[in-house]
Amino acid sequence: MPAARPRAFYVLAGFFALYVAFLYGPMLAIFTLSFQGPDGGLTFPMNGLSLHWFAKLFAGGGIVDIGVALLRSLRLGLLVMALTVVLSVAAGMAFRKSFAGAGLLFYTAIASLIVPSIITSLGIALEFRLLDDFIHWLGFEDWTTGMGLYTSGLGAHLSWTLPFGLLIMFAIFNRFDTRLEEAARDLGATPWQSFRHVVLPIILPSVVGIGLFGFTLSWDELARSSQAIGAVNTLPLELQGLTTTVTKPDIYALGTITSAVSFIAIFAGLFAIQALQRRQSRRGSDAGSGMV
Amino acid sequence: MKSHLTPLIAWLQAGPMMLVFALFFLLPLAFVVTVSFWDYNEYEMIPSFTTRGYADTFEGCLAELPGLCTILKTYLETVKLCFLVWLLTLLIGFTVAYFLAFHVHSKTWQIVLSLLCTIPFWTSNVIRMIAWIPLLGRNGLVNRGLLGLGAIDAPLEWLLFSEFAVVLALVHLFTFFMVVPIFNSMIRIDRRLVEAAYDAGATGWQTLCNVIIPLAKPGIVIGSIFVITIVMGDFITIGVMGGQQIASAGKMIEVRLNALQFPAAAANAVILLGVTFLIITALSRLVDIRKEL
Numbered sequence: 307m308p309a310a311r312p313r314a315f316y317v318l319a320g321f322f323a324l325y326v327a328f329l330y331g332p333m334l335a336i337f338t339l340s341f342q343g344p345d346g347g348l349t350f351p352m353n354g355l356s357l358h359w360f361a362k363l364f365a366g367g368g369i370v371d372i373g374v375a376l377l378r379s380l381r382l383g384l385l386v387m388a389l390t391v392v393l394s395v396a397a398g399m400a401f402r403k404s405f406a407g408a409g410l411l412f413y414t415a416i417a418s419l420i421v422p423s424i425i426t427s428l429g430i431a432l433e434f435r436l437l438d439d440f441i442h443w444l445g446f447e448d449w450t451t452g453m454g455l456y457t458s459g460l461g462a463h464l465s466w467t468l469p470f471g472l473l474i475m476f477a478i479f480n481r482f483d484t485r486l487e488e489a490a491r492d493l494g495a496t497p498w499q500s501f502r503h504v505v506l507p508i509i510l511p512s513v514v515g516i517g518l519f520g521f522t523l524s525w526d527e528l529a530r531s532s533q534a535i536g537a538v539n540t541l542p543l544e545l546q547g548l549t550t551t552v553t554k555p556d557i558y559a560l561g562t563i564t565s566a567v568s569f570i571a572i573f574a575g576l577f578a579i580q581a582l583q584r585r586q587s588r589r590g591s592d593a594g595s596g597m598v
Numbered sequence: 599m600k601s602h603l604t605p606l607i608a609w610l611q612a613g614p615m616m617l618v619f620a621l622f623f624l625l626p627l628a629f630v631v632t633v634s635f636w637d638y639n640e641y642e643m644i645p646s647f648t649t650r651g652y653a654d655t656f657e658g659c660l661a662e663l664p665g666l667c668t669i670l671k672t673y674l675e676t677v678k679l680c681f682l683v684w685l686l687t688l689l690i691g692f693t694v695a696y697f698l699a700f701h702v703h704s705k706t707w708q709i710v711l712s713l714l715c716t717i718p719f720w721t722s723n724v725i726r727m728i729a730w731i732p733l734l735g736r737n738g739l740v741n742r743g744l745l746g747l748g749a750i751d752a753p754l755e756w757l758l759f760s761e762f763a764v765v766l767a768l769v770h771l772f773t774f775f776m777v778v779p780i781f782n783s784m785i786r787i788d789r790r791l792v793e794a795a796y797d798a799g800a801t802g803w804q805t806l807c808n809v810i811i812p813l814a815k816p817g818i819v820i821g822s823i824f825v826i827t828i829v830m831g832d833f834i835t836i837g838v839m840g841g842q843q844i845a846s847a848g849k850m851i852e853v854r855l856n857a858l859q860f861p862a863a864a865a866n867a868v869i870l871l872g873v874t875f876l877i878i879t880a881l882s883r884l885v886d887i888r889k890e891l
Binding site: 311314315318319321322325326328329330331332333335336339347348349350392393394396397399400401403404405406407408410411414415417418420421422423424425426428429430431432433435436458461462464465468472497518519522523525526528529532533542545546549550557558561564565568569571572576 | 607618619622623624627628629630694696701711714715717718720722723725728731733735737738770773827833834860870871874878
């Protein structure tokens with residue numbers, strides 16, 4: 307440990323502290339303001355202290371049917387999370403062997419990440435509109451639309467979460483000691499056994515990380531959902547709709563609830579990762595030391 | 599026997615992801631390009647080849663010369679906004695990453711502080727936008743503070759629902775995309791290089807400019823690609839923070855969509871895609887993304 311920090315350290319630490327305040331300050335303001343009394347407004351000072359605005363949100367009859375939107379976003383988020391984890395881990399394993407189309411898949415994922423969301427969203431909307439037209443043309447007059455939460459909406463979210471999942475898998479396997487698998491093979495493990503008992507336990511903390519990305523990115527997704535979600539709204543869409551009309555703290559209350567779910571997911575994820583890492587270092591013999 | 603099965607297994611593993619991208623990214627893009635050449639009326643799109651979507655978009659561009667038509671003006675504004683946000687996120691992101699990589703020595707602290715920067719990224723963007731209202735609004739903390747200090751006589755109106763608010767919110771939301779790749783590049787810099795520069799008599803600035811910045815370049819480029827593409831296509835932040843009054847490349851698409859003019863929206867999307875692609879190609883010549891993970 308160096309005895310004295312250089313002056314630059316204190317300057318930079320101060321800058322970092324300001325950055326963190328800049329990141330969290332505004333959010334803390336709305337969390338605080340959402341707990342105002344019935345006469346509360348959109349700005350400080352606090353006008354009383356109560357759960358009035360939360361009660362109002364859940365009483366229904368208000369601005370949005372919050373409970374329904376919340377459950378909808380939650381279900382979609384969990385499904386996106388599960389699919390992101392499974393598809394990313396599978397594809398990540400594939401990239402460790404060479405296969406035709408590996409480059410194509412990689413660059414498609416990167417492109418999906420950086421092509422502006424509104425374009426992807428528009429494309430998915432067009433795709434489902436044309437599909438509807440096609441089905442009508444086939445003579446199914448009763449068909450309404452294929453667009454919906456678990457079709458176009460799910461696809462739109464996956465086009466956003468999968469690239470993150472794949473990139474994390476790349477980061478994992480770039481640091482993975484392949485000798486561990488060779489050892490497993492030499493000891494007679496089948497490919498599935500070596501994946502299940504050697505690879506998966508080592509990469510599990512990072513896999514939880516992929517799940518965390520999958521859920522939180524879906525839970526808050528807005529730009530891609532905007533055109534592709536169909537007739538119903540997810541929570542972020544409801545929230546965005548409110549920004550143009552709202553004059554009462556109920557929007558803050560909704561923001562607080564949405565963030566609370568995010569924070570629960572984040573801390574559950576981080577806690578799981580830490581617990582897994584601890585377990586690994588406690589009883590994983592030398593399996594963990596393969597990771598740099 | 600195993601060897602000739604390996605490619606098949608790899609295909610089965612990568613196939614599902616490829617399928618999702620094919621159905622929900624590649625095919626949609628193809629439809630955007632196709633539909634951009636279709637005709638339309640008030641309520642539906644008509645599958646016959648025309649360049650009307652583009653013609654409508656560039657309407658008046660020749661006639662108004664040397665003045666700028668709507669689309670060129672909008673793109674110019676968007677590029678300007680993009681540049682400003684890029685510059686700010688780069689300066690802030692670089693400084694934060696530099697602090698984390700070179701001044702925080704304990705691994706645990708590095709993880710904790712990085713997480714502190716990452717957690718907001720996992721929360722809702724809209725909420726992080728709304729969160730500025732209590733601070734920047736007409737009766738917000740900033741105006742009250744300035745009024746209290748006697749620095750201003752009337753509340754500042756340009757703090758919220760203005761270009762200032764848009765830039766502030768974009769920097770607030772997306773500096774994270776600079777911090778991560780730059781930190782990732784910096785953490786791989788061999789510390790002995792920095793020591794060698796020091797031993798050879800370089801000042802702190804000289805080390806920064808001649809050793810650290812060149813070696814952190816891949817991270818800077820990747821972060822720049824993220825920030826630039828996000829801002830180029832943004833319509834939500836610009837909508838919410840600009841009070842739905844400021845035009846942008848992404849917003850133009852949304853306006854067309856709200857009018858159900860799908861081919862015109864698609865034509866706008868193709869133009870935006872082209873511009874974004876040009877920027878990325880220019881930037882990615884500087885770096886091989888795949889080596890950086």
